[in-house]
Amino acid sequence: MNKPADTMGLVKIRANECIAVRVRLLSRMVTHIYDSAMKPYGVKLNQMTILSLVYLTGETGFEALGRRLKIEKSTASRNVERLKKAGWLTVTQDSDDKRKILRITPAGERLLADVHEAWENAQKQAAELLGREGAAAVCLTADEIWRKDRRG
Amino acid sequence: MNKPADTMGLVKIRANECIAVRVRLLSRMVTHIYDSAMKPYGVKLNQMTILSLVYLTGETGFEALGRRLKIEKSTASRNVERLKKAGWLTVTQDSDDKRKILRITPAGERLLADVHEAWENAQKQAAELLGREGAAAVCLTADEIWRKDRRG
């Protein structure tokens, strides 16, 4: 469809503008910062996120978890599996419903408290990496998506 | 270290402010948009990125690839492996150096041209999701990091 001579131009346009490449770059770099900071606690940022959500909402099923974090249900299922194995939460079957209920354990709650200083450290580093405005923009953008999601 | 009563407060702070959670959310959502758009071509956004970089730089080793995209060398190695298996690029050993040389194949080049419309579509959807300002901010932030990287 495109003549070979065009290809270079198209690829350059994409390289200069592609949103996905850039979001993914930021995601990798930022994730690395937080995961390093949390390493002493044997937990990853991603796992803390799930744990925190379960803690804040009290009880949830996998599907609800996925809806909030925009994670596919099978991914949620497997992520939770690891947290369960680590002893940070429990999974029980709701007798009425077919949903499973996630509950945080004392060990999980202790972790949520203990990890805060490491998080603060990582947050500071991430803000430095992205710049104050970049970090703020990312947060605003994500929060806006969440906000729309709750209404729509 | 923290009294139990504090935990809720700390977790709420993190939930409201954490940069990593938000960047990762955006990354997942945006990646999904592009991957869906490119599905008809049997390629993922991530793979297109590597292919494009090889195309633009002519020849590269894995390490250089990793430096630009901030991907760990082992990850780069395995990602390239898949592209090689798909016939989109070749890997040859530099005789002088210990570096391996990546080169795009005609099939890879054809793909780079063919996929453009799908990319445009995804880019439009992503811009809509993030909002014009959100998308611009993400791009600026990432470009700034790249810029610093090249100088520093």
Next chain:
DNA sequence: GTCCTGTAGTTGTATATACAACGTATTGAC
């Protein structure tokens, strides 16, 4: 020359992610 250091890449292991296909159970239409 020998040794030491640093660079490039591979391999083993683990986590994070998604899609497709499946099982199962709830629920609503009739």
Next chain:
DNA sequence: GTCAATACGTTGTATATACAACTACAGGAC
């Protein structure tokens, strides 16, 4: 009540990601 549709979860497969430990080699210190 029966049946179809839907919702929740699991499992198989594939990709993306990183860390740790390893090989291999190139280049410099001595």
